[in-house]
Amino acid sequence: MSGATPEPSVTSAAVVGGGISGLLSALELAKAGRHVTVLEAGEAWGGCVGSHVVGGLTLDSGAESFATRSSAVADLAAELGIAGKIVAPHPGGAWVQLPEGARELPKTGVLGIPANPWDPEVRRTLGFAGSLRASVDRFLPASVGTRAAITSVSALVRQRMGRRVLERLVEPVVGGVHSADPALLDVDMVAPGVRAGIRTHGSLAAAVAAQRRGTAAQGAKAGSAVAGLRGGMHSLVTALVAELRRRGVTLLTGTRADAVARTADGWRVSAGERMYDAGLLVVALDGPSAVGLLQDAVPGLTEHRPDAGPDVKLVTLVVDLPELDRRPRGTGILVAPQTPGIQAKALTHATAKWDWLAAASGPGTHVVRLSYGRGEGPRQDGSPEAQDAAAGPPGGAGPGAGDEGLFQAALRDASSLLTVLVTADDVLDWDVVSWGGVLPFAAVGHRQRVAQVRRVCAAEGSLVMVGGWLAGNGLAAVVDDTKRQVADVLR
Structure with missing residues (x-):
């Protein structure tokens, strides 16, 4: 009958969001015998673990590696039958671009923080005075930087090792990984265990060294504590979706969840003209979207809505430049x-x-990818020069710039950073991928917000929220946290 309310589809578990956390939640629920329906607003699965074709090559459009400090992603790959695709990066190591020139990035354990301020590579980057100031860390009381309930990455590093470590090592690494100023980030979210390690081992350097001893990256080049998949990280999504289909999971793209309501038996998710009733609900969206979707059904979440993450744009260039064969x-x-x-x-x-x-x-033929966009905070010294540096150079090549402007900026930046002239004539193909606010932004105090969100969800009994904004940045953190959250609600 025209105008009649459609009958809801019934599923024992509904998952809203088809990124890695949503797909993995569906897998864990299906393994537990649940009938699962996944609703994804877009037309592709995987979220930030996506792909695009540039110059005839299928490349990662988002995440292209995973941290090896935990076995979470490797275990998932093994479960999906693709463990044989795991590969280590070439042992060339990473560099850092400083105002006076480029340096090889020292072997550091956590967010660029050195385990030994007098390591020759560290000293070359910091200078004698910088290494001397950083070494004061070992003589400071363990309470320095650990006494407060909440502290930023910047505050901890400045207090214990000084400004030079912060500006020359930590800021570049944090900017590259989290697209944010370390003054804005909660150290307990982006470097869990470090402050506890200071209390245990007596200094920040010792805490970092202890974490390095627990990894396979001991003594490895900076940037090598990661792995990837032959063919690209997006092949993990391909394998995950295939396994979900094999297990009978209902996968719906182009299906945006508009509203969620409580029912006597669980939850009702409205998506356009369709409705889905489920006893168990998993919301696997970015933080602002997740809280916005649930705020009517679970009002207790409203006050815990996080800020959106920084907007990031990735410019991929496929170039014909044999000069880059030497990996400069x-x-x-x-x-x-x-x-x-x-x-x-x-x-x-x-x-x-x-x-x-x-x-x-x-x-x-070479593939080069440049990243633009960084959540900035005020510089610590407040000087006009520092404020100008925080704002970035003029030219409008930030995330708000058009694709052509970003392409031109990428040519200039690639030429400067690689020490090889890259012109438009060298480019076989290029693409710009926009990630609008999807990187989790672990602002100071975010750990406490996560704990409160989890308490509100636990009180509902049949609601799970997962994703990078809760787990922390990186595939390993998301995979590990998602498995734990789904296991908890099933128990």
Whole structure:
């Protein structure tokens, strides 16, 4: 009958969001015998683990590696039958671009923080005075930087190791990984266990060294504590979706959840003219979207709505430049935010990083990816020069710039960072991928917000919220947290 309310589809579990956390939630629920329906607003699965074709090559459009400090992603790959695709990056190591020039990034354990301030590579980057100030860390009381309930990455590093470590090592790494100023980030979210390690081992350097001893990356080049998949990280999504289909999970793209309501038996999700009733609900969206979707059904979440993450744009260039065969900057280069004349925050030389991609590209053909966009905070010294550095150089090549402007900026930045002139004539193909606010933004106090969100969800009994904004940045963190959250609600 025209105008009649459609009957809802019934499923024992509904998952809203088809990124990695949503797909993995569906897998864990299906393994537990649940009938699962996944609703994804877009037309592609995987969220930030996506792909695009540039110059005839299928490349990662988002995440292109995972941290190996935990086995979470490797275990998932094994479960999906693709463990044989796991590959290590080329051992070329990463570099950091400083105002006075490029340096090899020292072997550091956490967010660029050195385990030994007198390591020759660290001293070359910091200078004698910088290493001397950083070494004061070992003589400070363990309470320095750990006494407060909440502290930022910047505050901890400045207190214990000084400004030079912050500006020359930590800011480039944090900017490259989290697209944010370390003054804005909660250290307990982006470097869990470090402050506890200071209390246990007596200094920040010792805490970092202890974490390094627990990894396979001991003594490895900076930037090598990661792995990837032959063919690209997006092949993880392909395998995950195939496994979900094999298990009978209902996968719906182009289906945006508009509203959620409580029912006597669980939850009703409205998506356009369709409704889905489920006993168990998993919301796997970015933080603002997740809270916005649930705020009517679960009002207790409203006050815990997080800020959106920074907007990031990735410019991928496929170039014909045999001069890059020598890997002039190893696997890539991170840019200190005070560096003049460079607008990118990081550059990945993908064909230098991944041997499988170099083989697929062929001799002389290279894939270079530059990242733009960084959540900035006020510089610590408040000087006009520092404020100008925080604002970045003029030219409008930030996330708000058009694709052509970003392309031109990428040519300039790639030329400067790689020390090889890259012109439009060298470019075989290029693409710009926009990620609007999807990187989790672990602002100071965010850990406490996560705990409160989890308490509100637990009180509902049949509601799970997952994703990077709760788990922390990186595939390993998301995979591990998602499995734990789904296991908890099933128990």
